[in-house]
Amino acid sequence: MAHDQPNKNLHMQDSSTEFSAPVRALSHKGHGVVTHPDGRVLFVKGIWTGEVGRFRVSDRAKSYDNAELISLQERSSDRVTPPCAHVETCGGCPWMMVNEDAQARAKEQRITFLLDKNGIAVSERRPLLRSPDFFGYRNRAQFKTDGERIGYVSEGTNDLAPIDDCLILNPSMREILKGLRAQLPQSVWRPVGRFPWSFLDVDDQQTLKDVVPNQRRPFRQGNSAQNEQMKAWITKTLQDVAKDAPVIEAFCGSGNFTEALVQVGFKHILAAEVRGSAIEELRAKQMAGVQIMEINMSEKKVWQQLARQNPKARVLIVDPPREGLEERAGLFESLPLLEKIIYISCEPTTWARDLKDFQKSGWKVAHLTPLDMFPHTPHVELLTLLTR
Numbered sequence: 001m002a003h004d005q006p007n008k009n010l011h012m013q014d015s016s017t018e019f020s021a022p023v024r025a026l027s028h029k030g031h032g033v034v035t036h037p038d039g040r041v042l043f044v045k046g047i048w049t050g051e052v053g054r055f056r057v058s059d060r061a062k063s064y065d066n067a068e069l070i071s072l073q074e075r076s077s078d079r080v081t082p083p084c085a086h087v088e089t090c091g092g093c094p095w096m097m098v099n100e101d102a103q104a105r106a107k108e109q110r111i112t113f114l115l116d117k118n119g120i121a122v123s124e125r126r127p128l129l130r131s132p133d134f135f136g137y138r139n140r141a142q143f144k145t146d147g148e149r150i151g152y153v154s155e156g157t158n159d160l161a162p163i164d165d166c167l168i169l170n171p172s173m174r175e176i177l178k179g180l181r182a183q184l185p186q187s188v189w190r191p192v193g194r195f196p197w198s199f200l201d202v203d204d205q206q207t208l209k210d211v212v213p214n215q216r217r218p219f220r221q222g223n224s225a226q227n228e229q230m231k232a233w234i235t236k237t238l239q240d241v242a243k244d245a246p247v248i249e250a251f252c253g254s255g256n257f258t259e260a261l262v263q264v265g266f267k268h269i270l271a272a273e274v275r276g277s278a279i280e281e282l283r284a285k286q287m288a289g290v291q292i293m294e295i296n297m298s299e300k301k302v303w304q305q306l307a308r309q310n311p312k313a314r315v316l317i318v319d320p321p322r323e324g325l326e327e328r329a330g331l332f333e334s335l336p337l338l339e340k341i342i343y344i345s346c347e348p349t350t351w352a353r354d355l356k357d358f359q360k361s362g363w364k365v366a367h368l369t370p371l372d373m374f375p376h377t378p379h380v381e382l383l384t385l386l387t388r
């Protein structure tokens with residue numbers, strides 16, 4: 001009998017109903033959070049806290065957790081007209097529709113929320129270090145191309161969103177993008193793998209002829225001015241530490257922070273990294289007093305292995321990827337002389353998880369400076385000092 005079966009049509013009909021609601025908050029991806037009349041919590045792109053909108057849950061929204069904005073019924077005074085023509089299709093700058101102060105406030109609010117939720121006490125918290133350039137700051141990008149068009153892939157899809165320019169790129173990168181566009185159509189960029197595009201990892205230290213499709217480049221901090229601020233923060237934070245104190249720097253990449261540590265006089269640094277290409281670049285720098293260790297920081301007993309090389313480490317610096325410190329077991333037991341930990345994070349959720357653990361082990365967050373690495377996105381970098 002028909003009514004013995006789950007009625008899929010009824011679900012589709014129900015879920016495509018339009019509704020109006022206020023935006024209660026922003027999600028960790030920076031989307032508006034609204035409540036459907038049936039009680040479901042849904043996420044909506046292109047809307048800001050405090051605004052009221054008319055929404056629709058539809059297949060086009062890709063997931064039943066998402067709704068689409070049909071019209072704005074109450075508009076935030078923080079709204080601005082995004083200067084980028086591709087803002088909706090590209091999706092890389094989901095916050096470009098609000099002003100700089102509103103973006104900064106939202107980043108600060110997310111940190112406060114996570115600190116409160118996890119019961120983390122911070123002795124000294126500085127305001128968000130803003131990017132000197134609100135536009136034109138990005139020194140690297142990963143473009144996608146099918147050989148006919150070039151652009152980015154919209155979040156949560158495999159759809160290529162072509163662009164003719166990108167306003168968050170710095171002037172050199174915009175020139176490179178122009179040069180790449182001039183090469184279209186380009187048969188060597190046609191997709192070969194499982195995705196309908198090839199990727200072009202590009203940064204402003206390259207020339208056009210060095211761009212090779214589908215070849216990842218070692219990690220590089222994406223905003224050069226903010227990278228300088230990060231390095232200055234690290235050296236200032238460690239200014240009172242004796243320069244003969246042994247240091248472990250985990251997730252060191254190609255030695256961006258290592259160079260700053262060497263420059264201020266640290267003489268015993270164990271620099272740990274997993275990616276071969278980053279290690280090659282690090283080795284090529286031939287820094288005195290730096291011992292390089294190729295190691296996967298997610299492995300069991302990783303801290304014991306680091307401690308064997310540098311058992312008297314007094315300073316630990318970690319700058320992990322979004323996953324945070326996945327392997328934390330044995331850290332404090334293996335390194336009993338640690339006095340200071342600098343934790344740089346690009347993902348507040350895993351950062352809060354890890355700080356909560358550190359706090360349980362008797363460490364306190366002595367200082368926090370959040371930094372805006374990528375304006376127009378919800379991304380926030382966290383510069384943290386922990387002490388015993």
Ligand SMILES: C[S@@+](CC[C@H](N)C(=O)[O-])C[C@H]1O[C@@H](n2cnc3c(N)ncnc32)[C@H](O)[C@@H]1O
Nearest residue numbers: 219251252253256273274275296297298319321
């Ligand atoms: C956020 S980047 C930081 C790099 C460096 N501090 C810098 O400023 O350029 C994170 C680094 O961790 C490395 N990494 C990622 N997963 C790792 C793992 N499981 N073990 C060791 N290193 C890892 C990446 O290759 C990358 O170089």
